[in-house]
Amino acid sequence: MIRNFRLLIEYDGTNYAGWQRQKHDPTIQGEIEKALETMLGQTVSVIGSGRTDAGVHALGQTANFRCDTRLTSEAFQKGLNSLLNKDIVIKDCKEADIDFHARFNAKGKRYSYRIFNHSVACSIGRQYCWWVRFPLDAEAMQRGADYLIGAHDFKAFEGAGSPKKHTIRTVYQAQFRQDGEYLIFDIEADGFLRFMVRNIVGTLISVGISKFQPDDVKRILLSGDRANAGITAPPQGLFLIEVRYE
Incomplete structure (x- = not known):
């Protein structure tokens, strides 16, 4: 059977x-x-x-x-x-249940991204974070992240070559928290596009160093143009925390 x-x-x-x-x-x-x-x-x-x-x-x-x-x-x-x-x-x-499908039955996912914000790089744990040497304005980054909450077209944060036909996603949480010298970004949504979290983090880093203003996140989101957003954050800081089925 x-x-x-x-x-x-x-x-x-x-x-x-x-x-x-x-x-x-x-x-x-x-x-x-x-x-x-x-x-x-x-x-x-x-x-x-x-x-x-x-x-x-x-x-x-x-x-x-x-x-x-x-x-x-x-x-x-x-x-x-x-x-x-x-x-x-x-x-x-x-x-x-025989009909359970890990991808099709998923209702949402939660990711965390770890940023090591210090003038000197870390040795232990370097494969689990992005080292950013410049001081970051976490409050400005949070104000930028607040624009992500809700249902939006996230095409501006989609990586090239994504197989997704529809780019509207609903973000339930986009929150920064401090853990010593680590700045951690938690994001939960009903689904994610290719490189979406990493492109969002790269954009919010630009807010943190005043290259972008917090309300630029809204402008980028509405533009639907990947060229307007920040760089793609490196992969090693990203963790899939949970897949939600209820």
Whole structure:
């Protein structure tokens, strides 16, 4: 009988070419599928809630796979964790309704982006943040981020080559918080375009160094033109925190 299993996955994306399987480079999806093939002796397709780019991390990626097996969810969790590299961990495995689909059933996602704001770079943890040496005006950045709340066309923050046909998304939270020398940006929405979070962060950094004013974020948003926004923030500061299904 075909059964459906739901995975909660944590991973360090530093050494991977993103989530989606590729022919020649290691990916998160590819590594999990290889481990499942070892366990089951058959090819299994793992469906993720969405793609994360090369170098991006996750604390709460959700995926599912279907297969004909008598193995329990506990056996899958233990078996996968014994086969996978230590930078990929299956935090939970549960049997799901046969119709559950990690991507199509997702209602929203939450990301965090970590900025190390200090005149001197950090050594430990450098693969989990963006070092910005210039002092940042966090209050101005928050005022800029406030313009993102609500339903908008985010085409100005969409990366080139995005497969999305529709660019309207609803942002529920866009909040900065300070954690020592780290400035952390939390954003939650019903969905995200390719590079959307990283392009938003790059734009808000421009606000933080007074290259843009806070209300320029609204102007950029309304323009629908990627050329008007800031740079794309590097991938290593970005974490997928949670995928929401309710």
